[in-house]
Amino acid sequence: MGVSELDHAVCRENVLKPMDAEQLREHAHKMVDFIADYYKTIEDFPVLSQVEPGYLRKLLPDSAPDKPESLQSVLDDVQAKILPGVTHWQSPNYFAYFPSNSSVAGFLGEMLSAGINMVGFSWITSPAATELETIVLDWLGKTLKLPEEFLSAGQGGGVIQGTASEAVLVVLLAARDRVLRRVGKNALEKLVVYSSDQAHSALQKACQIAGIHPENCRVLKADSSTNYALNPDTLNQAISRDISIGLLPFFLSATVGTTSSTAVDPLLALGKVAKCNGIWFHVDAAYAGSACICPENRHYIDGVEEADSFNMNAHKWFLTNFDCSPLWVKDRNALIQSLSTNPEFLKNKASQANMVVDYKDWQIPLGRRFRSLKLWMVLRLYGLENLQSYIRNHINLAKYFEGLVLEDKRFEVVTPRTFSLVCFRLLPPDNTEDGGNKLNQDLLDAVNSSGKIFISHTVLSGKYILRFAIGAPLTEEAHVTAAWKVFQDEASALLRSL
Amino acid sequence: MGVSELDHAVCRENVLKPMDAEQLREHAHKMVDFIADYYKTIEDFPVLSQVEPGYLRKLLPDSAPDKPESLQSVLDDVQAKILPGVTHWQSPNYFAYFPSNSSVAGFLGEMLSAGINMVGFSWITSPAATELETIVLDWLGKTLKLPEEFLSAGQGGGVIQGTASEAVLVVLLAARDRVLRRVGKNALEKLVVYSSDQAHSALQKACQIAGIHPENCRVLKADSSTNYALNPDTLNQAISRDISIGLLPFFLSATVGTTSSTAVDPLLALGKVAKCNGIWFHVDAAYAGSACICPENRHYIDGVEEADSFNMNAHKWFLTNFDCSPLWVKDRNALIQSLSTNPEFLKNKASQANMVVDYKDWQIPLGRRFRSLKLWMVLRLYGLENLQSYIRNHINLAKYFEGLVLEDKRFEVVTPRTFSLVCFRLLPPDNTEDGGNKLNQDLLDAVNSSGKIFISHTVLSGKYILRFAIGAPLTEEAHVTAAWKVFQDEASALLRSL
Numbered sequence: 001m002g003v004s005e006l007d008h009a010v011c012r013e014n015v016l017k018p019m020d021a022e023q024l025r026e027h028a029h030k031m032v033d034f035i036a037d038y039y040k041t042i043e044d045f046p047v048l049s050q051v052e053p054g055y056l057r058k059l060l061p062d063s064a065p066d067k068p069e070s071l072q073s074v075l076d077d078v079q080a081k082i083l084p085g086v087t088h089w090q091s092p093n094y095f096a097y098f099p100s101n102s103s104v105a106g107f108l109g110e111m112l113s114a115g116i117n118m119v120g121f122s123w124i125t126s127p128a129a130t131e132l133e134t135i136v137l138d139w140l141g142k143t144l145k146l147p148e149e150f151l152s153a154g155q156g157g158g159v160i161q162g163t164a165s166e167a168v169l170v171v172l173l174a175a176r177d178r179v180l181r182r183v184g185k186n187a188l189e190k191l192v193v194y195s196s197d198q199a200h201s202a203l204q205k206a207c208q209i210a211g212i213h214p215e216n217c218r219v220l221k222a223d224s225s226t227n228y229a230l231n232p233d234t235l236n237q238a239i240s241r242d243i244s245i246g247l248l249p250f251f252l253s254a255t256v257g258t259t260s261s262t263a264v265d266p267l268l269a270l271g272k273v274a275k276c277n278g279i280w281f282h283v284d285a286a287y288a289g290s291a292c293i294c295p296e297n298r299h300y301i302d303g304v305e306e307a308d309s310f311n312m313n314a315h316k317w318f319l320t321n322f323d324c325s326p327l328w329v330k331d332r333n334a335l336i337q338s339l340s341t342n343p344e345f346l347k348n349k350a351s352q353a354n355m356v357v358d359y360k361d362w363q364i365p366l367g368r369r370f371r372s373l374k375l376w377m378v379l380r381l382y383g384l385e386n387l388q389s390y391i392r393n394h395i396n397l398a399k400y401f402e403g404l405v406l407e408d409k410r411f412e413v414v415t416p417r418t419f420s421l422v423c424f425r426l427l428p429p430d431n432t433e434d435g436g437n438k439l440n441q442d443l444l445d446a447v448n449s450s451g452k453i454f455i456s457h458t459v460l461s462g463k464y465i466l467r468f469a470i471g472a473p474l475t476e477e478a479h480v481t482a483a484w485k486v487f488q489d490e491a492s493a494l495l496r497s498l
Numbered sequence: 499m500g501v502s503e504l505d506h507a508v509c510r511e512n513v514l515k516p517m518d519a520e521q522l523r524e525h526a527h528k529m530v531d532f533i534a535d536y537y538k539t540i541e542d543f544p545v546l547s548q549v550e551p552g553y554l555r556k557l558l559p560d561s562a563p564d565k566p567e568s569l570q571s572v573l574d575d576v577q578a579k580i581l582p583g584v585t586h587w588q589s590p591n592y593f594a595y596f597p598s599n600s601s602v603a604g605f606l607g608e609m610l611s612a613g614i615n616m617v618g619f620s621w622i623t624s625p626a627a628t629e630l631e632t633i634v635l636d637w638l639g640k641t642l643k644l645p646e647e648f649l650s651a652g653q654g655g656g657v658i659q660g661t662a663s664e665a666v667l668v669v670l671l672a673a674r675d676r677v678l679r680r681v682g683k684n685a686l687e688k689l690v691v692y693s694s695d696q697a698h699s700a701l702q703k704a705c706q707i708a709g710i711h712p713e714n715c716r717v718l719k720a721d722s723s724t725n726y727a728l729n730p731d732t733l734n735q736a737i738s739r740d741i742s743i744g745l746l747p748f749f750l751s752a753t754v755g756t757t758s759s760t761a762v763d764p765l766l767a768l769g770k771v772a773k774c775n776g777i778w779f780h781v782d783a784a785y786a787g788s789a790c791i792c793p794e795n796r797h798y799i800d801g802v803e804e805a806d807s808f809n810m811n812a813h814k815w816f817l818t819n820f821d822c823s824p825l826w827v828k829d830r831n832a833l834i835q836s837l838s839t840n841p842e843f844l845k846n847k848a849s850q851a852n853m854v855v856d857y858k859d860w861q862i863p864l865g866r867r868f869r870s871l872k873l874w875m876v877l878r879l880y881g882l883e884n885l886q887s888y889i890r891n892h893i894n895l896a897k898y899f900e901g902l903v904l905e906d907k908r909f910e911v912v913t914p915r916t917f918s919l920v921c922f923r924l925l926p927p928d929n930t931e932d933g934g935n936k937l938n939q940d941l942l943d944a945v946n947s948s949g950k951i952f953i954s955h956t957v958l959s960g961k962y963i964l965r966f967a968i969g970a971p972l973t974e975e976a977h978v979t980a981a982w983k984v985f986q987d988e989a990s991a992l993l994r995s996l
Contacts, residue, residue, distance in 0.1 A: 014887070015887055015888065015891045016880060016884040016885070016887055016888045016891075017971075018599075018601035018602060018603065018817050018880065018888065018971045019537060019588065019600055019601055019602060019971040019972055020602065021534045021535070021537035021538040022534070023602050024530075024533065024534050024537060024602045024605060025530060025531065025534035027602055027606055028530040028533070028534070028602075028605065028606065028609065029527060029530050031606050031609050031610060031613075032522075032523060032526040032527050032530060032609075033523065034610075034613075035522065035526070035609065035610065035613035036519045036520070036522050036523035036526070037519070038613060038614070039517060039519035039522060039613075040519040048622070049622075049624065049625050049626070051625050051626075053621065053625070053848060053853045053854045054629070055625065055629070056625070056626060056629035056630060056633060057629065057633060060630075060633055062636075062637075062640075063637055063640050063641070064634075064637040064638065064640075064641055064877040064878075064881075064882055065877065065878060065881045065882065066881050066882045066883050067881040067883060068878075068879055068880050068881040068884055069878045069879065069881070071606070071879065073878075074874075074875060074878050074879065078610065081626075082626045082630065082871075083626075084626075085624065085625040085626025085627075085629065085630075086614055086616060086624050086625075086626050086627070087616060087622065087623050087624045087625070088616070089614075089615060089616040089617060089623075089624075090517065090614070090615055090616075097623075097843070100615060100616070100617045100865075101516075101615075102517055102612070102613075102615035103516035103517055104516060104517060104518065104521050104522045104525055104526075105516065106612075106615075107522060107526065107612050107613065107615075108525055108526065108529050108569070110608065110609075110612035111526065111529050111530075111533065111608075111609055111612065112529060112532075112533065112576065114600070114604075114605050114608035114609065114612075114819050115529075115532075115533035115536060115537075115600075115605065116536070116584055116587075116588070117587060117588055117598065117599075117600035117604075117605075117819050117820055118584060118585060118586070118587040118588075118598070119587060119598045119820055123551065124546070124547075124585065125585050125587075125595075126547065126583065126584050126585045126587075127547050127549050127551070127553065127554070127583040127584075127585070128547070128549075128554060128579075128580045128581075128582075128583025128584050129583075129584070131552070131553070131554035131555065131583065132554060132558075132580065132583075135554060135555060135558055136562075138560075139560075139561055139562040140562070142561050142562075143561070143562055162660065162863055162865075163863035163864060163865045164864075165862065165863040165864045165865070166862060166863055169862065173706075173707060176709075177706075185687075185709075185711060186687060188686065188709060189683075189684060200841070201839035201840075201841040201844070201864075202839075202864055204839050205837065205839050205862075205864075208671075208675075208836065208837070208839075209671060209707065209708070209836075209837075209862065210707070210709065211674075211683075211686060211708065211709035213683060259841075259843050260842070260843055315865075319516050321612050321615050322615055322617055322865060322867060323863075323865060323867060338706065338707075339703065339706070339707075341699035341700075341702050341703050341706075342699075343698070343699035343757075344758070344955075344956055344957045345595070345757050345758055345954060345955070345956045345965070346699070347955075349943075350551060355551045356551045364663065364664060364667065364703075364707065364862060365660050365661035365663040365664050365821075366661060366662075366663045366699075366700055366703075367598075367660075367661045367663075367813075367820060367821060369820060369821060373580075376572075377572060379562040379563065380562075380563060380566075380567045380571075380572050381566055381567065381568075381569065381572065382514060382516065382566050383562075383563045383564050383565040383566040383567070384562055384563065384564045385564050385565060386514040386566055387514070389512070389513055389514055390513065390514045390516065393513045393514075445847075456843060457842075457843070457845075458842055458843045459842045467843070473515075473516045473517040474517055
């Protein structure tokens with residue numbers, strides 16, 4: 001078949017035009033209104049979805065359609081079938097886990113990133129994506145007063161990971177390979193990782209992935225005597241013991257704002273222990289890092305100058321839509337040595353001449369979205385002063401809630417509040433066998449199944465604890481007041497029924 | 499300080515309201531118009547950004563602003579400072595690497611996902627996100643005629659990974675841990691991985707991460723005698739050799755549509771070798787998987803019934819904005835055994851009762867976006883018939899381009915075209931020392947720096963090859979014709995200058 005015949009074959013076919021600018025305009029305007037209306041009505045939904053497992057399979061067909069359907073029919077299905085199965089993280093009555101902030105600026109950044117839809121694995125595939133990321137992470141690093149070694153002018157720099165899980169994994173790999181290059185790769189089974197028992201499960205998962213032997217993961221006990229922070233003496237003793245039996249301590253992860261109770265590990269003292277022992281020191285400030293943009297909170301990361309890597313989640317409490325997890329390292333080459341590949345099909349002059357950053361070598365995946373746009377938009381459209389007041393407002397609301405709990409003698413605040421999380425519980429009647437754990441679990445179930453608020457829980461020193469985490473962008477004082485009334489009413493009902 | 503005082507303190511502060519539904523509506527409508535206008539003018543930009551390394555640092559301030567700025571000032575900066583640094587993957591004149599499709603439907607799905615902004619790590623955190631993902635991956639699995647074991651009704655199922663890199667990593671980990679549970683974890687150094695030398699670098703990176711020893715990664719030679727497909731005999735011999743020296747073969751990755759030349763490994767024969775030897779068999783159809791929704795192309799994945807896992811990128815050639823990389827496995831428990839954690843703060847009744855899927859245990863990160871929305875929208879707003887015609891159109895355009903190359907005797911087509919990639923090169927004058935490699939590199943530089951089109955390259959059997967990959971959603975026949983004229987003109991100029 002000659003060229004001209006093929007030519008005709010191409011022309012004859014009635015071909016889908018999936019990216020028509022005017023159709024995009026028309027349909028996306030509709031979607032904007034749909035989303036804006038969602039936010040207007042968000043308080044009408046139960047915060048925690050009340051559907052049963054398997055609900056959606058009964059509502060959708062068994063296979064994809066052969067013919068196109070209209071946008072309206074899809075939006076109708078979103079309203080009728082999808083939204084009832086959504087747990088509304090952006091509801092002002094969402095107080096579970098930690099927040100995952102949306103904002104107008106973050107949303108606009110997501111839109112623009114999806115609009116440009118480029119894949120920024122190497123500098124050449126969109127120089128702006130790489131360079132804006134470097135610049136904005138320098139901005140944020142300066143705002144947090146991170147030491148200069150974490151900024152891009154030296155040997156370090158920042159990179160946006162998807163999540164804190166990926167952040168701790170990439171630095172664990174960098175640390176693993178750094179020590180294995182020195183002692184030989186068959187020493188993997190001797191490598192030891194340290195953290196408190198309050199560290200996030202992401203560390204355990206990173207160890208599983210990296211092949212660290214589970215029996216070499218030192219999960220050091222932290223208790224109420226230190227408000228669940230890791231004691232540097234405990235760390236020091238564990239390291240000495242491991243060295244004495246021929247093991248190789250190589251990685252410490254400390255947390256600023258633990259998931260259970262926002263405990264703050266003492267970075268300076270821990271960092272000195274790590275440094276003495278040649279251990280990579282990672283700081284996980286996934287939640288509380290955002291708070292440290294306020295001068296009055298900056299002291300919580302004092303000692304970060306001892307760290308090799310520092311991570312916070314802009315998608316938690318910094319108004320940047322999920323996902324956006326900035327990570328800073330002092331030695332970018334350690335990351336690159338673990339994570340780089342250099343296949344022929346990706347070679348290009350700028351990369352080969354070592355003139356540019358190729359972020360593919362700082363992360364697990366190859367492809368990457370233009371995530372710095374949304375962080376840049378948040379910083380510019382709000383400005384640091386507003387962002388500081390945003391954080392302070394949530395901390396004040398948490399103080400207010402803590403005060404409410406303290407005034408009701410049926411409850412106790414379990415650990416001192418540090419940021420915007422209040423850990424509390426309903427006190428059980430005397431001689432309750434399990435110390436009130438079932439009572440509090442029942443209280444959690446009752447408030448969550450009311451649909452009025454959504455909270456989550458933890459266990460500290462064997463006690464089942466309710467976590468009230470303030471940080472959704474729409475939460476105002478009235479929501480906190482109303483939430484407290486839900487707790488009081490459900491507690492009264494439960495106590496009556498005993 | 500009592501509750502009432504705190505109350506006042508909260509009220510007094512002038513607090514940012516970052517998620518106001520009417521501001522979202524107003525600003526997002528502006529952003530829609532900005533993006534629609536971008537698509538209207540996309541052909542006015544050089545496809546490959548022509549900026550110099552470091553260009554953006556000169557244009558932006560050194561630190562984040564204290565005060566808020568207007569959306570208009572940010573959009574002005576996007577136009578003046580960001581877009582010149584963008585390489586326009588959605589341009590109809592983009593023919594590099596593989597495509598990364600945007601579409602109206604994919605874009606709407608991204609918008610909605612960013613609007614809801616929930617984090618679906620466990621079923622309870624948004625049942626709809628988990629359930630829609632399972633359903634849509636069953637739809638797509640049926641469309642591809644994957645064996646039933648890959649669907650969710652049995653022991654297997656689908657999950658959306660961010661990228662093919664993460665897909666191959668999670669199955670490599672599952673396979674690693676499955677064999678180590680059997681033979682003991684100190685056997686890591688004996689594990690052997692197999693692929694052809696045409697496999698994507700993501701496999702090498704996954705091995706680095708998983709701690710597979712580099713000398714145990716068998717990169718088996720594939721050459722023009724098999725059109726760069728892996729020969730099952732070569733595999734068989736390598737496995738036998740490794741077993742004879744006490745090593746443990748455990749993982750094979752085959753590719754349907756290799757990155758360099760879209761070679762297709764013979765799945766059926768390779769799968770039988772894998773099965774005989776108890777090896778996990780992964781199929782990477784990142785690029786070409788999409789083409790297999792057309793009945794006439796389905797045979798390229800014949801033999802997938804022998805595989806343990808199968809992956810394609812919906813974000814490449816399936817109109818689903820980046821990132822969206824569906825992975826199917828036959829044994830979901832193998833994934834879960836490698837990747838699950840179960841911290842107290844994530845426990846909930848549905849998960850504890852084992853009634854639901856928690857996708858956090860099928861992937862590297864904990865958090866995850868509502869990515870199934872965009873794939874669902876693509877399938878519904880276009881329908882399978884349109885999606886098939888979309889694929890066929892690109893394949894026809896590639897045939898057309900191949901015909902153009904074949905008609906110009908100064909060029910050669912290097913490998914037979916299979917899908918929508920044409921591998922070709924300019925023939926050098928006789929007795930050119932390097933066989934024409936520099937000539938073709940110069941041709942690539944010339945066409946790319948013209949800004950008119952963007953292509954990339956590879957090396958096959960020592961020859962530098964130009965890759966012309968058709969698949970951008972806006973590409974029409976006229977763009978292909980014009981692109982060919984760019985090659986011809988630049989080739990004439992180069993040959994004249996010799």
